[in-house]
Amino acid sequence: MNRALAKELEAWDKKYVWHPFTQMKDWRQDPQLVIEKGEGNALIDTKGRRYLDGVSSLWCNVHGHRVKKIDDAVKAQLEKIAHSTFLGLSHVPAIRLSKKLIEIAPKGLTKVFYSDSGSASVEAALKMAYQYWQWKGQKSKTTFLKLKNAYHGDTLGSVSVGGISLFHEIFHPLLFKTFEADAPYRYRDSFAGSDAEYADFCASKIEAVLKKHHRRICAVVMEPLMQGAAGMLDQPRGYLKLVRNLAKKYSVLLIADEVATGFGRTGKMFACEHENVTPDILCAAKGITAGYLPLSATLTTDKIYNAFLGEYGELKAFFHGHTYSANPLACAAALANLEIFEKDKTLAKLQPKIKLLTEELLKLEQLEHVGDIRQAGFMVGIELVKDRNVKQPYPLAERIGPRVILEARKRGVMLRPLGNVIVLMPPLSIKESELKMLCRVVYQCVENVTGA
Numbered sequence: 198m199n200r201a202l203a204k205e206l207e208a209w210d211k212k213y214v215w216h217p218f219t220q221m222k223d224w225r226q227d228p229q230l231v232i233e234k235g236e237g238n239a240l241i242d243t244k245g246r247r248y249l250d251g252v253s254s255l256w257c258n259v260h261g262h263r264v265k266k267i268d269d270a271v272k273a274q275l276e277k278i279a280h281s282t283f284l285g286l287s288h289v290p291a292i293r294l295s296k297k298l299i300e301i302a303p304k305g306l307t308k309v310f311y312s313d314s315g316s317a318s319v320e321a322a323l324k325m326a327y328q329y330w331q332w333k334g335q336k337s338k339t340t341f342l343k344l345k346n347a348y349h350g351d352t353l354g355s356v357s358v359g360g361i362s363l364f365h366e367i368f369h370p371l372l373f374k375t376f377e378a379d380a381p382y383r384y385r386d387s388f389a390g391s392d393a394e395y396a397d398f399c400a401s402k403i404e405a406v407l408k409k410h411h412r413r414i415c416a417v418v419m420e421p422l423m424q425g426a427a428g429m430l431d432q433p434r435g436y437l438k439l440v441r442n443l444a445k446k447y448s449v450l451l452i453a454d455e456v457a458t459g460f461g462r463t464g465k466m467f468a469c470e471h472e473n474v475t476p477d478i479l480c481a482a483k484g485i486t487a488g489y490l491p492l493s494a495t496l497t498t499d500k501i502y503n504a505f506l507g508e509y510g511e512l513k514a515f516f517h518g519h520t521y522s523a524n525p526l527a528c529a530a531a532l533a534n535l536e537i538f539e540k541d542k543t544l545a546k547l548q549p550k551i552k553l554l555t556e557e558l559l560k561l562e563q564l565e566h567v568g569d570i571r572q573a574g575f576m577v578g579i580e581l582v583k584d585r586n587v588k589q590p591y592p593l594a595e596r597i598g599p600r601v602i603l604e605a606r607k608r609g610v611m612l613r614p615l616g617n618v619i620v621l622m623p624p625l626s627i628k629e630s631e632l633k634m635l636c637r638v639v640y641q642c643v644e645n646v647t648g649a
């Protein structure tokens with residue numbers, strides 16, 4: 198693209214566009230990047246500069262950009278039909294996709310309900326859980342148990358079960374009431390015991406609330422293995438299983454939000470597999486279409502699905518849906534995504550790369566301002582601190598995360614921080630040489646910006 202046109206586009210962006218989670222005052226003052234193309238694991242801007250896509254275009258890209266098999270699948274679907282409703286009608290790619298999803302999902306999940314974003318998949322899960330207990334005659338079960346630091350999306354229902362005050366405090370009066378339990382955050386919990394003891398300790402916080410309030414609680418909502426948006430807070434091994442058992446013991450459902458963790462990101466297809474857990478409801482989105490198109494799915498069991506069956510006049514149907522639920526183009530992309538997982542053995546090829554990533558991250562520990570490094574497969578959070586000895590956080594005003602990210606751009610790596618946490622979440626398709634380059638650049642940038 199010629200320079201004049203690139204310049205004009207940037208000006209129009211600043212004139213007409215309002216970006217999500219972005220302080221537009223800063224945005225308009227600073228020079229901005231406009232992406233024009235993608236190729237493999239790289240993004241290419243309107244000035245022709247290439248960047249390694251270090252956070253998978255916000256955690257959703259799986260096999261890279263412009264993947265021929267997915268491109269072709271979407272084009273082929275386009276030749277048939279771009280969209281037709283899923284309300285009272287069905288279509289070919291969604292039926293095929295549903296069968297595939299159930300085949301790869303944790304055992305016991307048997308039904309798929311579609312929406313178009315991660316937030317919407319959580320909304321559907323919440324309503325499903327609530328309505329389930331209403332149909333079961335448990336009318337007092339009208340609220341949820343959420344975890345501190347949880348993130349489940351930005352619509353008001355999903356914000357209600359979220360626990361990140363930095364994002365959501367302002368909306369407090371608009372939210373429904375919930376119960377909250379502390380979540381694992383080993384780095385900032387002064388807990389001395391083993392991992393197993395820490396898992397017990399964290400689960401006991403959940404049990405304390407359930408013991409007292411289970412009659413009012415529909416479900417426990419959680420991100421399995423890793424709380425993403427909170428800053429990649431990992432959970433001790435065994436914790437998820439303990440929560441699963443507690444939910445059973447106190448007759449509440451377990452909703453596993455796998456929007457970020459699903460589709461290979463933690464090294465298995467779904468994070469729940471690491472602990473042989475089947476949730477009552479599983480939310481999937483981000484990686485479901487390999488980062489191609491908006492689609493999400495809420496998976497559940499026969500037990501819950503059957504509770505909604507009844508005579509037409511009983512009005513027991515699940516009254517929820519969207520115009521673009523199960524969009525055929527998105528379903529076609531998702532099918533191609535899963536086919537690649539199978540044919541290219543994506544998960545098997547990922548294992549040595551996860552190992553390499555762990556090794557490369559180890560080098561970062563030498564840096565004075567790296568407080569904690571957390572990893573679950575290809576999900577990584579590097580927490581930067583002002584003083585490592587007392588784990589003192591950097592004040593927000595120092596903008597340490599954004600400064601590291603800007604430095605990384607100069608070196609051809611695209612990242613997005615979460616406060617003082619540098620997030621790495623590369624596409625599963627990243628090459629070993631690119632992975633090394635990613636970690637090397639992060640090392641240099643942290644060293645450079647923190648002056649250590």
Ligand SMILES: *Cc1c(COP(=O)(O)O)cnc(C)c1O
Nearest residue numbers: 314315316348349350425456457
């Ligand atoms: C991103 C995310 C969501 C929200 O998904 P959107 O598609 O952005 O609405 C929900 N839950 C988790 C765990 C996420 O990471």
